[in-house]
Amino acid sequence: MNPQLLELVNAAASGxxxxxxxxxxxxxLLAIVWAMAGELAVTRExxxxxxxxxxxxxxxxxxxxxxxxPDAEAARERGEWxxxxxxxxxxxxxxxxxxxxxxxxxGGPNPPAQE
Amino acid sequence: MSASATHDDIAxxxxxANFNKYMATVIAPGNAVAFRERVEPAWTQRQGxxxxxxxxxxxxxxxxxxxxxxxALRRSGMEMRQQAGRSLVLxxxxxxxxxxxxxxxxxxxxxxxxxxVAVPRYQSELDNHCMPGSYYAEYFEGDVSxxxxxxxxxxxxxxGLFGRFLDGAGRGTAAWLQRTRPGWQPRRILDLGxxxxxxxxxxxxxxxxxxxxxxxxxAPMLRYGHARAVGMGLRNIRFEQANAESLPFxxxxxxxxxxxxxxxxxSHSALRRILDEAARLLAVGGLQVHxxxxxxRGMSPFEQFxxxxxxxxxxxxxxxxxxxxxxxALLRERGFATESVFETEIHALVEDEMPKVGNETEDFGxxxxxxxxxxxx
Numbered sequence: 001m002n003p004q005l006l007e008l009v010n011a012a013a014s015g016x017x018x019x020x021x022x023x024x025x026x027x028x029l030l031a032i033v034w035a036m037a038g039e040l041a042v043t044r045e046x047x048x049x050x051x052x053x054x055x056x057x058x059x060x061x062x063x064x065x066x067x068x069x070p071d072a073e074a075a076r077e078r079g080e081w082x083x084x085x086x087x088x089x090x091x092x093x094x095x096x097x098x099x100x101x102x103x104x105x106x107g108g109p110n111p112p113a114q115e
Numbered sequence: 116m117s118a119s120a121t122h123d124d125i126a127x128x129x130x131x132a133n134f135n136k137y138m139a140t141v142i143a144p145g146n147a148v149a150f151r152e153r154v155e156p157a158w159t160q161r162q163g164x165x166x167x168x169x170x171x172x173x174x175x176x177x178x179x180x181x182x183x184x185x186x187a188l189r190r191s192g193m194e195m196r197q198q199a200g201r202s203l204v205l206x207x208x209x210x211x212x213x214x215x216x217x218x219x220x221x222x223x224x225x226x227x228x229x230x231x232v233a234v235p236r237y238q239s240e241l242d243n244h245c246m247p248g249s250y251y252a253e254y255f256e257g258d259v260s261x262x263x264x265x266x267x268x269x270x271x272x273x274x275g276l277f278g279r280f281l282d283g284a285g286r287g288t289a290a291w292l293q294r295t296r297p298g299w300q301p302r303r304i305l306d307l308g309x310x311x312x313x314x315x316x317x318x319x320x321x322x323x324x325x326x327x328x329x330x331x332x333x334a335p336m337l338r339y340g341h342a343r344a345v346g347m348g349l350r351n352i353r354f355e356q357a358n359a360e361s362l363p364f365x366x367x368x369x370x371x372x373x374x375x376x377x378x379x380x381x382s383h384s385a386l387r388r389i390l391d392e393a394a395r396l397l398a399v400g401g402l403q404v405h406x407x408x409x410x411x412r413g414m415s416p417f418e419q420f421x422x423x424x425x426x427x428x429x430x431x432x433x434x435x436x437x438x439x440x441x442x443x444a445l446l447r448e449r450g451f452a453t454e455s456v457f458e459t460e461i462h463a464l465v466e467d468e469m470p471k472v473g474n475e476t477e478d479f480g481x482x483x484x485x486x487x488x489x490x491x492x
Contacts, residue, residue: 005205005254010198013242018190018428020183027187034191038130045126091198 010087012095031092039085116218116343118204118211118263127199128270134192135272142185143421149181150417169411169419173427176420190428193245196272200264201247205254211339212257218342226341227355228334235358237382238332241430250310250333262311262339269313276463276483277313283463283483284375284406285314289321291461291487292371296402301325301370305396307359307389308332308377312340312352318373319344319352327352328369330359360388362396367492369396372403375485379407379437386437387445394449397492404489406461411438442488451490461487 019027054060070078087094120128150172158175159165166172176182204211219226234251242249252261269281277283292299302325306315309329319327329352331337337354344352357363359374359381372393378386393403411419426434446456463483 001206002209005208008254009201009205011247013197013245013247013430015241015430020186030187031191034188035195038127038195041130042123042126045129046122049122088198
């Protein structure tokens, strides 16, 4: 995996992001909430697969899941996943910040915050 | 040739496909209700008459809470679709490029790239339908990530209406051709703005003896499309990097020239030059046909407004202009006799298990049914 390419995952399309509500913060918030809804569905689907496989093979009981504690390696992996997850949710803020930074790096006046 | 997806990647697209379907069937129709029940009456009370143009309808709808939520969610879904596709393909961009190279090398005559082909301003100005980097961004030599992303996400956007291999328009066009010109065997076929060849492959399959040339501006799309076609066992397509406004082919050298959902991504003047080229390249006895979303003429201002959403909020700057253009008139201006110019409807031909137009409500501009305009030489 090329880390420079991974940084491009959350790139914004050129052109101004439209806003539909009287207050553009509502659009931002909805974008975050909706990304979260998507990720919840992703998790739910994975969990559903897992539960069905476990039940099919009679491997794990509900009580085993409740009693599980991650070791150091598992905890680290979970932390990395959380960071990627949060970046996905807060994409909309990161993109605006990137644009601001790019304008500032170009030496021009900072663009006004999108209405 | 496609990117390999994890359980989460698939789940992300499953969510987006179901979300789009829910939006199209449940939320989008609410706009008509809001318009009829509260927006139009309030406007009429203020202005003395109902809105008469789509611009007025848009102005009237702008404050409606249902429309605002539908719009903001729709835009969010599109951005999420891009993010999901990019997170899928960019992490494997290098292995995808290697795979494309390997597949491509099995039939290297099928790909002709030309680095001197410049991206015209009407393409570079805005990232087309909110794809960061549009069709042509190359992050390294041999990159196909833009194409792999396009391929991976289109199924979610079109919720299966274009078929399992997203080739419903091409299959529909081949079937239409075989129905309207039974027994005809075009020797040379030209696909304009072919992208990754979703709709090139079905024509190459339907006419295995034909030499098919597929042109596009974007090298990543061509590289990927070529590898995909080779992987599917096809050897009669040549993917060629060229600007359809000025093509490096001889006069009257193609029997069948077509485009699918391409013209709306070109500018006013480019469209006219592309049609000039199609007229120049068409052989005597040949046929050209272009598939698009239906023109606005004859539609109510409200329906025009709904169909026009993409122009304003999905980086489709030429969408409105194209749908107001009288394509038959443009073809006549290029010397085609009135009786040889036609307009028709072409339906997507998809697998039995896929949804069909008619069973599903069309999502304004994403349904599996197209307006087609063409001319016989």
